[in-house]
Structure formats: structure tokens, C-alpha cells
Amino acid sequence: MNYFAIAFGAVLGALSRYGIFIFLGEKLVALPLRTLVVNILGCFVVGLVAEYFALRHNVPIYVKLFFITGFLGSFTTFSTFAMDAGIMIQKNAIIATVMYAAISVIGGVLVYFGGIGLMRFLLR
Numbered sequence: 001m002n003y004f005a006i007a008f009g010a011v012l013g014a015l016s017r018y019g020i021f022i023f024l025g026e027k028l029v030a031l032p033l034r035t036l037v038v039n040i041l042g043c044f045v046v047g048l049v050a051e052y053f054a055l056r057h058n059v060p061i062y063v064k065l066f067f068i069t070g071f072l073g074s075f076t077t078f079s080t081f082a083m084d085a086g087i088m089i090q091k092n093a094i095i096a097t098v099m100y101a102a103i104s105v106i107g108g109v110l111v112y113f114g115g116i117g118l119m120r121f122l123l124r
Helices: 002-024 033-055 061-075 078-090 094-122
Strands: none
Touching: 002 033, 002 061, 033 061, 033 078, 033 094, 078 094
16 A cells, blocks of 8 residues: 555655646746745745644655655656756856856755745644
8 A cells, every 4th residue: 555655645746846847838037946946836835735734743654655655756856857957067167067056955944944844834
């Protein structure tokens, strides 16, 4: 059951990421906007979901695996972040690369804690 939950979540996560990529299109901006949006959104949602599971102890393990390991693990994309940053470095866009990395990492951690805070507020 756990493997099926992860696999099903992964399929839905990958399709959701692809849908957002299509929705956002190829915008001509200095930063890889699509990857940034997906990863920041994923960090926020994992904060929400992880905190919900932490506060609700009766959630079955396959549900946790579906959402966190399957869906969000497939939805967010560190490898695409690394590839985008590598391409930017190869194009000598060093300042944009540093901005992209900083926004991705610092922003991701901040919105993760924002998701935790929002879930704590909602479950009071």
C-alpha cells in the first residue's frame, strides 16, 4: 500500500508541476520563474502538510507518504533548480544566479515556516 501511495502521489505531483510550467509559459525574465514558483509553492505546502500531520497523530502512514514523499517530492524539483543555475552560470549571469539561489533557498525555508505557522493558526 505504501509503494502505491508514493507512486500515485508522484504521478500527480509531476503532472501538477508540468501543468504549472505550461500555465506560466516561457516568460522572458532573468530568473527561471517556473522552477522558482513550483519550488516556493512546494515548500509552503510541505510546511502546511507536515505540520498538519504533526498535530494530527492519527493520520495513516500511506497518507503521509502520498503527500510528502510522492506528491510534493515529485512536484518540487531540486534537480531542475541545479540545472537552471548551471545554465545561468555558463551564460555568465552570475548576479542573476546568486539571486536565484538565494530566493530559492532562503525563500523556500521562509515559506516552509510560513506554512507551519498558517497550519498552527488554522488548527487552533
